[in-house]
Amino acid sequence: MGLRPFEHAPLTVSEAAGSGEAHVLLNLLYNGANPLARYSVGQDVIKGSEPRDLTPLEAAVVGNQPAIIGLLERWSVPIDDMERNRLLCLAVSTRAQLSVGALSRPGVVPSCAERVPST
Secondary structure (H helix, E strand, C coil), X not given: CCECCCCCCECCHHHHHHCCCHHHHHHHHHCCXXXXXXXXXXXXXXXXXXXXXXXXXXXXXXXXXXXXXXXXXXXXXXXXXXXHHHHHHHHHHCCCHHHHHHHCCCCCCCCXXXXXXXX
């Protein structure tokens, strides 16, 4: 299982998603972890982030992990237009450019579009 830097504690579902550890994430999901729940993310586990609780999808966005975003979408994590808008704005606010690209859809203009760089 993946480990936190300099620690021996296993990664949470959100930490695995945010750090791009797909094999750990899939193992946790296959063993019953809820992909919609919030899990703690330790300090600096995701690109210098502060400790906080995030869903795996939010963590993947903040961690700039487009492959994990796609994996979670394929895992049937729902992303309706309102949620996509919220996640796009989160990606913009954390400067997660790859996540912006993964979440953008033709013809869908998020409410924070004035801040969304062109991909």
